[in-house]
Amino acid sequence: xxxxxxxxxxxxxxxxxxxxxxxxxxxxxxxxxxxxxxxxxxxxxxxxxxxxxxxxxxxxxxxxxxxxxxxxxxxxxxxxxxxxxxxxxxxxxxxxxxxxxxxxxxxxxxxxxxxxxxxxxxxxxxxxxxxxxxxxxxxxxxxxxxxxxxxxxxxxxxxxxxxxxxxxxxxxxxxxxxxxxxxxxxxxxxxxxxxxxxxxxxxxxxxxxxxxxxxxxxxxxxxxxxxxxxxxxxxxxxxxxxxxxxxxxxxxxxxxxxxxxxxxxx
Amino acid sequence: xxxxxxxxxxxxxxxxxxxxxxxxxxxxxxxxxxxxxxxxxxxxxxxxxxxxxxxxxxxxxxxxxxxxxxxxxxxxxxxxxxxxxxxxxxxxxxxxxxxxxxxxxxxxxxxxxxxxxxxxxxxxxxxxxxxxxxxxxxxxxxxxxxxxxxxxxxxxxxxxxxxxxxxxxxxxxxxxxxxxxxxxxxxxxxxxxxxxxxxxxxxxxxxxxxxxxxxxxxxxxxxxxxxxxxxxxxxxxxxxxxxxxxxxxxxxxxxxxxxxxxxxxxxxxxxxxxxxxxxxxxxxxxxxxxxxxxxxxxxxxxxxxxxxxxxxxxxxxxxxxxxxxxxxxxxxxxxxxxxxxxxxxxxxxxxxxxxxxxxxxxxxxxxxxxxxxxxxxxxxxxxxxxxxxxxxxxxxxxxxxxxxxxxxxxxxxxxxxxxxxxxxxxxxxxxxxxxxxxxxxxxxxxxxxxxxxxxxxxxxxxxxxxxxxxxxxxxxxxxxxxxxxxxxxxxxxxxxxxxxxxxxxxxxxxxxxxxxxxxxxxxxxxxxxxxxxxxxxxxxxxxxxxxxxxxxxx
Numbered sequence: 001x002x003x004x005x006x007x008x009x010x011x012x013x014x015x016x017x018x019x020x021x022x023x024x025x026x027x028x029x030x031x032x033x034x035x036x037x038x039x040x041x042x043x044x045x046x047x048x049x050x051x052x053x054x055x056x057x058x059x060x061x062x063x064x065x066x067x068x069x070x071x072x073x074x075x076x077x078x079x080x081x082x083x084x085x086x087x088x089x090x091x092x093x094x095x096x097x098x099x100x101x102x103x104x105x106x107x108x109x110x111x112x113x114x115x116x117x118x119x120x121x122x123x124x125x126x127x128x129x130x131x132x133x134x135x136x137x138x139x140x141x142x143x144x145x146x147x148x149x150x151x152x153x154x155x156x157x158x159x160x161x162x163x164x165x166x167x168x169x170x171x172x173x174x175x176x177x178x179x180x181x182x183x184x185x186x187x188x189x190x191x192x193x194x195x196x197x198x199x200x201x202x203x204x205x206x207x208x209x210x211x212x213x214x215x216x217x218x219x220x221x222x223x224x225x226x227x228x229x230x231x232x233x234x235x236x237x238x239x240x241x242x243x244x245x246x247x248x249x250x251x252x253x254x255x256x257x258x259x260x261x262x263x264x265x266x
Numbered sequence: 267x268x269x270x271x272x273x274x275x276x277x278x279x280x281x282x283x284x285x286x287x288x289x290x291x292x293x294x295x296x297x298x299x300x301x302x303x304x305x306x307x308x309x310x311x312x313x314x315x316x317x318x319x320x321x322x323x324x325x326x327x328x329x330x331x332x333x334x335x336x337x338x339x340x341x342x343x344x345x346x347x348x349x350x351x352x353x354x355x356x357x358x359x360x361x362x363x364x365x366x367x368x369x370x371x372x373x374x375x376x377x378x379x380x381x382x383x384x385x386x387x388x389x390x391x392x393x394x395x396x397x398x399x400x401x402x403x404x405x406x407x408x409x410x411x412x413x414x415x416x417x418x419x420x421x422x423x424x425x426x427x428x429x430x431x432x433x434x435x436x437x438x439x440x441x442x443x444x445x446x447x448x449x450x451x452x453x454x455x456x457x458x459x460x461x462x463x464x465x466x467x468x469x470x471x472x473x474x475x476x477x478x479x480x481x482x483x484x485x486x487x488x489x490x491x492x493x494x495x496x497x498x499x500x501x502x503x504x505x506x507x508x509x510x511x512x513x514x515x516x517x518x519x520x521x522x523x524x525x526x527x528x529x530x531x532x533x534x535x536x537x538x539x540x541x542x543x544x545x546x547x548x549x550x551x552x553x554x555x556x557x558x559x560x561x562x563x564x565x566x567x568x569x570x571x572x573x574x575x576x577x578x579x580x581x582x583x584x585x586x587x588x589x590x591x592x593x594x595x596x597x598x599x600x601x602x603x604x605x606x607x608x609x610x611x612x613x614x615x616x617x618x619x620x621x622x623x624x625x626x627x628x629x630x631x632x633x634x635x636x637x638x639x640x641x642x643x644x645x646x647x648x649x650x651x652x653x654x655x656x657x658x659x660x661x662x663x664x665x666x667x668x669x670x671x672x673x674x675x676x677x678x679x680x681x682x683x684x685x686x687x688x689x690x691x692x693x694x695x696x697x698x699x700x701x702x703x704x705x706x707x708x709x710x711x712x713x714x715x716x717x718x719x720x721x722x723x724x725x726x727x728x729x730x731x732x733x734x735x736x737x738x739x740x741x742x743x744x745x746x747x748x749x750x751x752x753x754x755x756x757x758x759x760x761x762x763x764x765x766x767x768x769x770x771x772x773x774x775x776x777x778x779x780x781x782x783x784x785x786x787x788x789x790x791x792x793x794x795x796x797x798x799x800x801x802x803x804x805x806x807x808x809x810x811x812x813x814x815x816x817x818x819x820x
Contacts, residue, residue: 020642020643020644021642021643021644022642022643022644022647023643039535039642039643041641041642041643042641042642044642044644058597083641086595086639086641087595196592198591198592198595198596199592199593199594199595199638199639199640199641199645199649200595200638200639200641201594201595201596201636201637201638202540202542202625202629202636202637202638202639203596203629203636204595205625205639206625206626206629
């Protein structure tokens with residue numbers, strides 16, 4: 001990535017359209033994935049990412065040059081961009097993929113890199129730590145790897161020093177909270193407690209209609225999105241069967257032996 | 267003698283004193299009148315009755331504090347107390363049948379013995395109709411009768427036990443591509459039998475109509491134990507009087523509803539919810555007509571709630587402002603009142619086009635300051651909580667006197683202002699908030715008067731003032747909550763003596779021994795009322811106004 005003039009921050013926020021968080025997920029009849037004929041909306045972690053970008057602009061004011069929202073998906077994914085624009089993004093990019101296409105995290109990361117090359121430079125990329133449909137949690141990290149730049153994942157707090165060209169991120173990790181300082185440009189993935197996203201206000205929804213939205217195709221960006229993984233089967237977890245009560249320890253041992261949990265004849 | 271002294275009879279004199287109900291509706295802080303004796307024709311509960319119930323019901327389904335029952339009286343408190351904690355009975359026997367036959371056997375016995383019976387559903391009623399007034403009534407709680415009997419996917423007709431919880435039915439229906447035609451804040455606890463018995467209205471009545479429109483038939487156990495099997499589930503059936511309509515809204519005073527056949531509308535895949543902030547109620551009035559006209563058939567709910575309702579749900583001052591910022595998506599939100607508008611339809615693009623056109627027009631105009639649109643299901647639920655959480659928030663903020671009235675929407679602000687002024691001038695600080703909200707789509711205003719405590723002084727300040735106010739606007743003193751125990755005595759503020767007379771005839775025909783939910787809906791007959799006419803009513807009122815038991819009609 002070309003070094004950016006340190007006086008202004010350009011932020012990219014990738015967002016994903018997934019099955020709505022409140023919808024009960026069911027495996028489809030062919031056992032190849034989940035039923036998708038249900039309500040979709042923006043990945044909640046991406047909502048948090050958009051909110052964080054907007055809050056950064058509110059704090060840093062003129063130091064932020066602009067916020068671009070980008071999504072990779074079928075034509076309906078455009079709705080997600082509308083939401084991002086209504087929340088405060090300035091412009092949007094829609095990389096349109098075929099309706100039934102499966103776009104894996106590596107393909108997404110490659111497409112994002114290409115968008116950044118084409119429309120950038122961007123100093124900060126904020127995206128959700130994972131999408132709630134596949135829970136992969138890989139895109140941000142892969143993007144950082146492809147770009148060879150810093151990454152700070154599972155962010156629960158973000159502060160940017162534009163002049164110094166660094167970002168201080170508090171990360172949620174197993175042991176507690178970790179604080180890191182990364183040099184810009186950097187990838188930050190948003191965790192749940194980073195903020196509480198605002199709702200889309202009507203005035204902003206109306207304004208969003210006039211904001212620029214560019215459509216691109218993977219071919220335009222020179223990226224091959226053919227999946228490298230083959231989904232063999234998707235099933236629901238086995239239904240819980242009822243337990244049994246036993247009268248005494250001897251019976252317990254006999255039953256455990258019979259079930260093959262303990263060695264020996266029952 | 268009395269007649270000549272007064273002319274003409276003022277309609278707003280409380281004509282029928284309901285001593286029986288007053289006895290049991292005493293709550294802390296009030297000076298309770300001496301307990302009224304049970305109505306002469308109703309019996310006292312005896313151990314033999316408990317034994318009889320135990321002879322055909324499993325012990326787990328009989329909870330009695332009277333021997334041979336072994337439940338502690340305190341364990342029956344939940345059944346004896348209403349949702350608001352305002353009406354407290356002392357029943358010693360709660361029965362929980364699982365089948366219609368069990369209900370029939372219970373009723374046969376109660377009829378023979380002349381025991382008072384209180385049918386009870388989710389116990390979420392707001393006028394004390396679902397709890398006993400004394401200590402001899404038998405509570406029949408339908409909570410264990412909760413089977414979905416059938417669903418016809420092509421007609422959308424659902425047949426269900428009366429004890430099915432509304433939300434459970436809705437969850438079942440949405441998996442089949444349908445929805446319940448009604449929705450209310452109590453959906454997690456209220457049961458369809460109770461909804462039917464109170465003709466519950468709720469949030470979607472503006473779109474799907476009342477239960478009268480959607481109930482196709484009922485299964486009812488009559489007071490004498492015979493089962494009225496009316497679950498044919500036919501859309502059209504003009505063969506004689508439409509009896510099931512009498513049970514809809516009868517609040518358990520004509521029979522026990524045990525099964526419901528209900529028409530359910532298809533689930534709309536496209537749902538939108540917009541929250542609007544307007545400067546004042548005048549702006550709301552200017553906008554409501556446009557909303558209905560522009561949205562037409564896709565409008566599925568339109569709800570009003572003012573700044574007092576916002577404050578009680580979200581907190582006063584800074585806390586409330588924080589929620590405002592998030593939900594309206596703006597740094598600063600102008601103060602004002604709120605409208606929630608929901609659309610439901612089959613084609614997303616069509617609905618969005620209509621809604622967007624409307625919202626643009628409203629934003630351009632002077633009446634709407636700002637607003638927001640839910641972007642996903644979670645936001646949708648959260649926005650609905652702003653409106654559906656009002657009743658509960660009021661209950662947590664203090665002791666509530668609820669008024670649920672139908673008045674023309676042009677009068678809503680007048681009613682609220684008049685009441686607020688009265689509270690400010692005369693309640694000596696006992697009334698802390700007067701919260702206004704309602705189903706503006708069908709003219710039903712809710713007023714929650716939140717006080718530090720229940721107090722007879724407050725009650726006297728509010729009643730019959732509120733009912734006189736509503737009567738002066740030609741409205742209904744109980745739009746959807748029913749009369750229960752709270753408003754039985756005020757029925758003449760909204761119905762004429764002839765209507766009351768005809769209601770009594772129906773009650774006598776269906777429940778000749780008067781065992782069904784005694785003390786509810788219809789006020790006890792005053793002495794002399796049998797003579798009929800205003801003279802008889804007045805004489806009865808004056809006679810009954812003194813102490814002593816009222817002689818109830820046969």
